[in-house]
Amino acid sequence: MQLATTIEELRAWRRAAPPTVGFVPTMGALHDGHLELARHARAQNAAVVASVFVNPLQFAVGEDLERYPRDLAGDREKLAATGVDLLFAPDAREIYPQGFSTSIDVGAVGEGFEGALRPGHFRGVATVVGKLLHLVAPQRLYIGQKDAQQSAVLRKLVRDLAFDCTVSIVPTVRESDGLAMSSRNCYLNESERRSAPSLHRLLRRFVELLQAGEPFDIARERASSMLEAPGQLDYLACVDAESFEPLPALRASAFVIAAAHFGRTRLLDNLWFPQ
Amino acid sequence: MQLATTIEELRAWRRAAPPTVGFVPTMGALHDGHLELARHARAQNAAVVASVFVNPLQFAVGEDLERYPRDLAGDREKLAATGVDLLFAPDAREIYPQGFSTSIDVGAVGEGFEGALRPGHFRGVATVVGKLLHLVAPQRLYIGQKDAQQSAVLRKLVRDLAFDCTVSIVPTVRESDGLAMSSRNCYLNESERRSAPSLHRLLRRFVELLQAGEPFDIARERASSMLEAPGQLDYLACVDAESFEPLPALRASAFVIAAAHFGRTRLLDNLWFPQ
Numbered sequence: 063m064q065l066a067t068t069i070e071e072l073r074a075w076r077r078a079a080p081p082t083v084g085f086v087p088t089m090g091a092l093h094d095g096h097l098e099l100a101r102h103a104r105a106q107n108a109a110v111v112a113s114v115f116v117n118p119l120q121f122a123v124g125e126d127l128e129r130y131p132r133d134l135a136g137d138r139e140k141l142a143a144t145g146v147d148l149l150f151a152p153d154a155r156e157i158y159p160q161g162f163s164t165s166i167d168v169g170a171v172g173e174g175f176e177g178a179l180r181p182g183h184f185r186g187v188a189t190v191v192g193k194l195l196h197l198v199a200p201q202r203l204y205i206g207q208k209d210a211q212q213s214a215v216l217r218k219l220v221r222d223l224a225f226d227c228t229v230s231i232v233p234t235v236r237e238s239d240g241l242a243m244s245s246r247n248c249y250l251n252e253s254e255r256r257s258a259p260s261l262h263r264l265l266r267r268f269v270e271l272l273q274a275g276e277p278f279d280i281a282r283e284r285a286s287s288m289l290e291a292p293g294q295l296d297y298l299a300c301v302d303a304e305s306f307e308p309l310p311a312l313r314a315s316a317f318v319i320a321a322a323h324f325g326r327t328r329l330l331d332n333l334w335f336p337q
Numbered sequence: 338m339q340l341a342t343t344i345e346e347l348r349a350w351r352r353a354a355p356p357t358v359g360f361v362p363t364m365g366a367l368h369d370g371h372l373e374l375a376r377h378a379r380a381q382n383a384a385v386v387a388s389v390f391v392n393p394l395q396f397a398v399g400e401d402l403e404r405y406p407r408d409l410a411g412d413r414e415k416l417a418a419t420g421v422d423l424l425f426a427p428d429a430r431e432i433y434p435q436g437f438s439t440s441i442d443v444g445a446v447g448e449g450f451e452g453a454l455r456p457g458h459f460r461g462v463a464t465v466v467g468k469l470l471h472l473v474a475p476q477r478l479y480i481g482q483k484d485a486q487q488s489a490v491l492r493k494l495v496r497d498l499a500f501d502c503t504v505s506i507v508p509t510v511r512e513s514d515g516l517a518m519s520s521r522n523c524y525l526n527e528s529e530r531r532s533a534p535s536l537h538r539l540l541r542r543f544v545e546l547l548q549a550g551e552p553f554d555i556a557r558e559r560a561s562s563m564l565e566a567p568g569q570l571d572y573l574a575c576v577d578a579e580s581f582e583p584l585p586a587l588r589a590s591a592f593v594i595a596a597a598h599f600g601r602t603r604l605l606d607n608l609w610f611p612q
Contacts, residue, residue, distance in 0.1 A: 069499060161580070163444030164463075164497035170438055188439075189498075196499045222439035223464075224344060224471045305436070 063142040066150050072111075072197055075148050080108035085200035085227075087191055090114035090151075091131035091245035092140050095235040099204040100144040102232050111198050112141050113150040115157065119165075120186030131245055150198070157193060166192045168218045171306045175297060175319065176211050176330070184215045191216055195225050203227050208234045208242050210317040210332040214306045233334070236262065242331045254324035257290035261322050261331045264288040268298060268320075269333055272312045289322055296321040296328070303336070338417040341425045347386075347472055350423050355383035360475035360502075362466055365389035365426075366406035366520035367415050370510040374479040375419040377507050386473050387416050388425040390432065394440075395461030406520055425473070432468060441467045443493045446581045450572060450594065451486050451605070459490045466491055470500050478502050483509045483517050485592040485607040489581045508609070511537065517606045529599035532565035536597050536606045539563040543573060543595075544608055547587045564597055571596040571603070578611070 066072040076083070084103030088096050092114075103110040114137050121127035134151060141149050165185050172184030195203065203220065205213045217229045235243045240262040241255075250258055268285035272278065282298055289295050298320045300309040309316055312335065319332040341347040351358070359378030363371050367389075378385045389412050396402035409426060416424050440460050447459030470478065478495065480488045488506045495504050510518045515537040516530075525533060543560035547553065557573055564570050573595045575584040584591055587610065594607040 073501075162497050163446070164441065164494060165444070166439065166441050166498075168439045193498050196501060199501065219439060222437050223441075223468050226348075226471060226474065 063138070063146050064148045065138065066148060067152055068156055069152070069197060072148070072150050076197075076199060079147075082107045082202070083109045083111060083198065083200040084202045084204060085194070085198045086110065086112040086146070086204045087194055088112060088114055088137075089116045089130065089245065090137050091133055091248070092137045093235075093243045093245065093247075095206055095208060095243040097140060097144050098235050099206060099232050100141060100146050102230060103202065103204050104145045106230075107200075107202060109147045110145065111148045111150060111200065112146045113152075113194055113198070115150075115152060115190065115194075117157075117186060117190040118154055119158070119189055120183050122180055122182060125180070126246075131248055150194075157190065165189045166219065166223075168215050168222065171218045171304075172211070172215045174211075174306060174308070175299070175301070176321070179296070184212070187212055188215055188219045192219060192223070192225075195220075195227065200227050203229045205229060205231055206234065207231050207332065207334050208244065209330060210301075210303075210319050210334070211306055214304060214317075217304070231334070231336075234332075242329070244329060246327055246329065249327040250324055254292060254327065257293050258324055258329060260288055260290040260293060261320055261329055264295075264298065265318055265320050265331055265333050269312065269318055272300075278310060292325060294323045296323065303334070338413070338421055339423045340413065341423060342427055343431055344427070344472060347423070347425050351472075351474060354422075357382045357477070358384045358386060358473065358475040359477045359479060360469070360473045361385065361387040361421070361479045362469055363387060363389055363412075364391045364405065364520065365412050366408055366523070367412045368510075368518045368520060368522075370481055370483060370518040372415060372419050373510045374481060374507050375416060375421050377505060378477065378479050379420045381505075382475075382477060384422045385420065386423045386425060386475065387421045388427075388469055388473070390425075390427060390465065390469075392432075392461060392465040393429050394433070394464055395458050397455055397457060400455070401521075401524075406523055425469075432465065440464045441494065441498075443490050443497065446493045446579075447486070447490045449486075449581060449583070450574070450576070451596070454571070459487070462487055463490055463494045467494060467498070467500075470495075470502065475502050478504045480504060480506055481509065482506050482607065482609050483519065484605060485576075485578075485594050485609070486581055489579060489592075492579070506609070506611075509607075517604070519604060521602055521604065524602040525599055529567060529602065532568050533599055533604060535563055535565040535568060536595055536604055539570075539573065540593055540595050540606055540608050544587065544593055547575075553586060567600060569598045571598065578609070 084107035086099045166188040240259040271281035315337045359382035361374040441463040514534040546556035590612040
């Protein structure tokens with residue numbers, strides 16, 4: 063696996079790359095969920111690029127930009143073992159040189175839920191992925207289902223601006239107790255870690271209740287009560303998979319989404335009902 | 338010359354296109370200034386794409402979107418005669434389908450001067466050109482010097498988001514009396530048309546005075562007084578060619594810009610001092 067830390071190195075590699083390139087953008091601190099993206103990309107493309115870039119634009123002041131977990135040496139090893147051809151790991155100045163001022167905003171799909179809680183977050187995500195797509199020029203982009211709203215934002219980005227690539231949403235990888243893999247799981251202390259899988263269980267229960275015909279609000283209340291202390295639920299909702307608008311019932315092309323705090327750590331999870 | 342009105346037709350052409358493509362985006366009602374862009378593109382690329390698209394996103398409510406001059410039959414003839422290979426002339430729904438909500442904003446470079454007068458204008462320009470660049474995937478983009486701030490906005494767009502193409506700014510083409518060619522010149526009545534070239538003359542005079550060592554404000558006042566009735570000057574300024582920030586003196590890498598009303602019609606002109 064080759065490492066590129068500058069745009070020039072990446073572009074030199076890209077010019078000589080085989081005809082189909084799959085791209086896995088990440089913020090590093092890689093777990094098996096990321097590697098699943100790389101495995102999908104490996105199976106479907108002649109060449110695979112992964113990026114590791116902790117994107118300052120998508121962190122607000124006071125968020126965990128500084129303490130966000132970083133492990134480039136470990137990431138390199140894991141990506142190489144998964145068959146990635148090129149790792150692009152630029153520093154912030156390479157992507158946002160002095161005077162950088164451009165942003166991409168996808169509108170309403172990024173304004174509710176995580177977007178409401180983290181103003182500017184999805185603008186930062188759309189901007190960096192837009193730029194990375196120009197640099198990598200992949201035929202296929204691989205995004206994890208775990209960050210459901212991010213997947214909707216990036217599909218909207220690609221569709222609205224007609225980027226010439228497809229977007230694959232890769233199913234969430236879970237620990238054996240059901241907890242969705244996340245780079246932020248390492249923040250959890252022992253009791254938080256023990257209760258965290260209840261987020262996944264309450265999502266499943268919510269769907270079971272809805273499928274059994276329980277009224278929406280009652281199902282939501284009963285499922286919500288399953289979150290174990292010290293977890294605190296932020297939201298539990300059904301949303302349209304494209305627009306991320308709340309739905310009053312479960313149907314196809316939807317996410318059932320939940321977010322909860324465990325101490326200082328906020329965890330997301332979802333179940334996906336594709337078309 | 339081939340005509341494509343859908344994204345699908347354009348993409349089919351693009352997949353079979355020769356290795357270097359030059360792109361000339363326009364809003365139609367073509368004059369010799371546009372054709373000069375096409376001639377530059379023709380000389381430097383294996384294939385040339387021009388687009389004719391009156392972009393609703395860059396017109397505010399109450400501006401001249403509806404009455405903006407349109408002449409697709411004439412435009413086709415002129416572009417074919419100039420050696421353009423493909424004309425892309427989509428309708429608004431093809432570029433902005435139902436639910437389209439994404440925008441690209443380049444920040445401060447688009448906020449002064451024309452941007453201050455026309456809020457959202459340069460966001461509309463950056464968004465449509467960003468999308469067209471994805472569709473056409475040119476190696477070289479050709480932009481007229483006449484819309485100086487637009488040229489700075491588009492260079493910023495390409496640089497910040499790392500579009501893989503170069504931007505060529507093509508010098509303004511003028512009528513024999515010095516009036517910069519513009520699709521909006523057709524709005525001028527006889528007396529407005531007679532006085533309009535004084536906009537160009539006052540720009541030249543401003544530069545002469547500065548080069549002769551006249552203090553900036555006095556030079557500006559003396560030059561401004563040369564605008565002939567019924568013209569009304571909006572601004573006369575020196576700006577940095579990259580950032581479009583006002584400069585207190587003339588130097589290299591600058592535009593000297595002016596805008597004036599002639600009746601209901603607003604005209605722009607500039608002199609360019611490249612690096």
